Amino acid sequence: xxxxxxxxxxxxxxxxxxxxxxxxxxxxxxxxxxxxxxxxxxxxxxxxxxxxxxxxxxxxxxxxxxxxxxxxxxxxxxxxxxxxxxxxxxxxxxxxxxx
Amino acid sequence: xxxxxxxxxxxxxxxxxxxxxxxxxxxxxxxxxxxxxxxxxxxxxxxxxxxxxxxxxxxxxxxxxxxxxxxxxxxxxxxxxxxxxxxxxxxxxxxxxxxxxxxxxxxxxxxxxxxxxxxxxxxxxxxxxxxxxxxxxxxxxxxxxxxxxxxxxxxxxxxxxxxxxxxxxxxxxxxxxx
Amino acid sequence: xxxxxxxxxxxxxxxxxxxxxxxxxxxxxxxxxxxxxxxxxxxxxxxxxxxxxxxxxxxxxxxxxxxxxxxxxxxxxxxxxxxxxxxxxxxxxxxxxxxxxxxxxxx
Numbered sequence: 001x002x003x004x005x006x007x008x009x010x011x012x013x014x015x016x017x018x019x020x021x022x023x024x025x026x027x028x029x030x031x032x033x034x035x036x037x038x039x040x041x042x043x044x045x046x047x048x049x050x051x052x053x054x055x056x057x058x059x060x061x062x063x064x065x066x067x068x069x070x071x072x073x074x075x076x077x078x079x080x081x082x083x084x085x086x087x088x089x090x091x092x093x094x095x096x097x098x099x
Numbered sequence: 100x101x102x103x104x105x106x107x108x109x110x111x112x113x114x115x116x117x118x119x120x121x122x123x124x125x126x127x128x129x130x131x132x133x134x135x136x137x138x139x140x141x142x143x144x145x146x147x148x149x150x151x152x153x154x155x156x157x158x159x160x161x162x163x164x165x166x167x168x169x170x171x172x173x174x175x176x177x178x179x180x181x182x183x184x185x186x187x188x189x190x191x192x193x194x195x196x197x198x199x200x201x202x203x204x205x206x207x208x209x210x211x212x213x214x215x216x217x218x219x220x221x222x223x224x225x226x227x228x229x230x231x232x233x234x235x236x237x238x239x240x241x242x243x244x245x246x247x248x249x250x251x252x253x254x255x256x257x258x259x260x261x262x263x264x265x266x267x268x269x270x271x272x273x274x275x276x277x
Numbered sequence: 278x279x280x281x282x283x284x285x286x287x288x289x290x291x292x293x294x295x296x297x298x299x300x301x302x303x304x305x306x307x308x309x310x311x312x313x314x315x316x317x318x319x320x321x322x323x324x325x326x327x328x329x330x331x332x333x334x335x336x337x338x339x340x341x342x343x344x345x346x347x348x349x350x351x352x353x354x355x356x357x358x359x360x361x362x363x364x365x366x367x368x369x370x371x372x373x374x375x376x377x378x379x380x381x382x383x384x
Contacts, residue, residue, distance in 0.1 A: 001288075001336070004288060004291075005291070008291055008292070008295050008329075011295055011299075012298055015299060015302045018302050018306065019306070021306060022305050022306055022314070028368065028371070028373040029371075030311045030364050030367065030368040030371070030373055031311050031314065033364055034311070034314055034318060034364070036360055037315070037318045037319065037322075037357060037361065037364070038302075038305065038318060040360060041301075041318070041322040041323060041325075041326050042298055044326060044349060044353045045294065045298065045322075045325065045326045045329050045330075048333055048346065048349065049291070049329065052333050052336055052337075057342070060342075060345055060346070063349050064348075064349050064352065067349065067352045067353040067356045068356065070357075070360055071356045071359050071360060074359070074360040074363045074364060075363065077367075078363045078364070078366075078367045
């Protein structure tokens with residue numbers, strides 16, 4: 001069982017690696033920030049699997065922190081990362097879509 | 100100044116007990132975490148009449164799980180299909196749920212159900228992204244709305260007249276190419 | 278006997294979960310715009326995490342661990358919904374184009 005779970009964990013890590021292609025390509029900053037969502041969910045899964053496979057319950061606490069960090073990182077990005085562009089846009093059309 | 104509820108204090112303490120396992124030395128940090136949690140929760144308006152109805156919960160959980168599975172299958176099918184069948188669009192949606200926890204919960208659930216997520220949210224008006232543009236989308240949102248109303252024991256205000264307060268949400272983004 | 282059956286169920290659930298993570302990544306790479314990609318990540322990955330959590334909960338040594346796993350899954354769900362909404366909203370505000378939607382008012 002433990003070996004099987006280690007293989008699954010490795011597979012999930014490969015998955016995150018493949019997802020990084022999207023982060024590298026973009027094109028928009030939000031596309032790159034999808035990494036937060038990817039690491040959030042897949043990271044939690046990897047840590048839960050590893051906690052079971054290696055009998056390290058502490059890893060579940062790390063999983064919890066991962067889920068929280070995904071939100072914090074995204075809020076930071078939305079508030080700061082795009083802040084310059086957002087400021088100039090807000091003046092003409094607050095919240096409106098369109099280029 | 101809102102009063103801190105004893106019930107929520109207990110809930111937070113219970114969550115800490117589960118997360119930290121019943122280790123006594125963890126309770127120094129635990130006491131600080133639980134108190135901070137309750138104060139923030141109260142300060143952020145966590146007590147504005149959010150009461151979960153048990154009967155609503157019993158109905159909501161299977162609905163939510165069923166929809167999650169269908170949402171996952173749906174998106175997995177589209178992602179792995181060679182032709183990548185997608186027909187995405189934005190639609191406006193006006194919710195009849197009262198302001199407060201029920202409405203916020205509803206908006207969050209939209210993002211977890213098949214083919215929909217909420218992209219903008221202003222007062223009663225939402226802008227929802229659909230993975231496939233069909234009549235089902237709006238109908239699914241109404242079903243979810245009813246289930247959430249049952250969960251919180253509130254009424255859905257069916258009168259949906261009036262124009263959105265935010266012009267960006269009135270749906271000119273829903274026009275389609277070709 | 279019961280134990281090996283339980284292991285089988287865990288194995289099936291974990292494999293199914295891994296499949297949905299694969300599908301989510303496929304969608305992340307193949308879908309045409311940021312909005313569709315958000316669908317792939319929020320839906321497929323959350324179902325994947327749910328299945329893996331359920332499978333692992335069956336192997337958990339005690340009930341505290343099971344509730345812990347459940348709490349982690351619920352927290353990850355709430356986090357995913359929040360992140361999805363935040364990224365979609367700021368993408369719209371910044372005018373990131375969406376496929377199939379004319380973001381400009383017709384002349």
